[in-house]
Amino acid sequence: MDTSLIDKAAEILLKARHTVALTGAGISTESGVPDFRSPGGIWERYDPTIFFYDRFIAQPDFVWRQLLDMHRSGGLTIWSAEPNRGHDALAWMEAVGILKAIITQNIDNLHQKAGSEHVIEFHGNMLYVRCLDCACLYRYDEILDEIARHLPPRCDCGGVLKPDIIFFGEAIPPAALHESVEEADCCDVMLVIGTSAQIEPAASLPLIAKGMGSMMFHFMHIGKPDKRCHVIEINREPTPLTHEVSDFLIQGSAGEALQMIMERIQDLQGKAP
Ligand SMILES: [Zn+2]
Incomplete structure (x- = not known):
């Protein structure tokens, strides 16, 4: 884990006005929830x-x-799974006012179980x-x-x-779609965690966050193209966003990275646990 990037992420988050997180299967693998698409899934x-x-x-x-x-x-194993340190760190960030919303592609209810309150679900629960x-x-x-x-x-x-x-062939709930686009449009930091964000509508959200627009949402309001927004990726592997859209990638376990960022924020706030 690159600790200089952990420090950098913590500093950006402390200065942020409106941070949102976009999460995918990678945040729940430490809880034993299988990634549907991966080998053995x-x-x-x-x-x-x-x-x-x-x-x-x-x-x-x-x-x-x-x-x-x-x-x-x-x-x-979804029904019996428990949130891990990654879910816990995001719930803490919301509780102290750093994180405003979580947009998730997961259906496992683990963000809510960890105590997160503003969770937008693309694929149901x-x-x-x-x-x-x-x-x-x-x-x-x-x-x-x-x-x-x-x-x-x-x-x-x-x-x-x-x-x-949401089953295959079923539409994403319009309210979730609309709200997530609004969050992406108004955020100044987006954490993209445990997802390669290659499948719509998730794929468009980091682009909207950056003010780069999106083919998919051409009919919707898009923020100013010169919008200054940090997109920080946390993932085990580089994704198509890396070097193209995201500012930087913290490569490794989502749980470990989020816990380290939380602890670094607590250090900076002078409230070490
Ligand atoms: Zn009925």
Whole structure:
């Protein structure tokens, strides 16, 4: 870990007016949550078509049975995962007023579990299920009895309940999209953590932060092109943003880097733990 970059990040964060974090699978790997796309990930063990929206609509009972099988066999460790030092450091940064929002591609609920309050979720949250008819939200564990009785589980209104995560072929929630673009537009520091940010809409957010605009959001308000914003990457490997969009890359474990940045900020504030 390059400690001079840790120091630099801490100094930038202390001077920032509005910092947002964009997080991906890399922040949760230390919590044992598998990266769906990596070797050994979920897609190598399960048929990805069970997460196609059209398939769910056509065969909700079949998809639910597969999900339950994943759950029971421990194939999804999301439900039992605990936040790690990276999630904790971001929750601390929000609590002391440094971080204003987290935009996450993760569905594991670990930012909320760590105590973060302003979390914008692109892909939903595995902890919840939603009624396809009335959009009523339930906690997954509240409907376990219902699931045991019959599949697919149903809402009080009779509608089919679907895991509240974005399936393939399903649109990103418009409110989350809109809010994340606003955050990217107004921030003066963006931390890009554990994501290669190659998939839209996440891919556009660092560009919007930098005032470089984005093809995807050409119809939306974009900040001034001369906007001064720091984009700091924390990732195990360089990404397409590195050297092109981001100011610098802190290469290594997200958990370790965020903990070191937090401790450096605490040193600078004269409040060492
Ligand atoms: Zn309903």
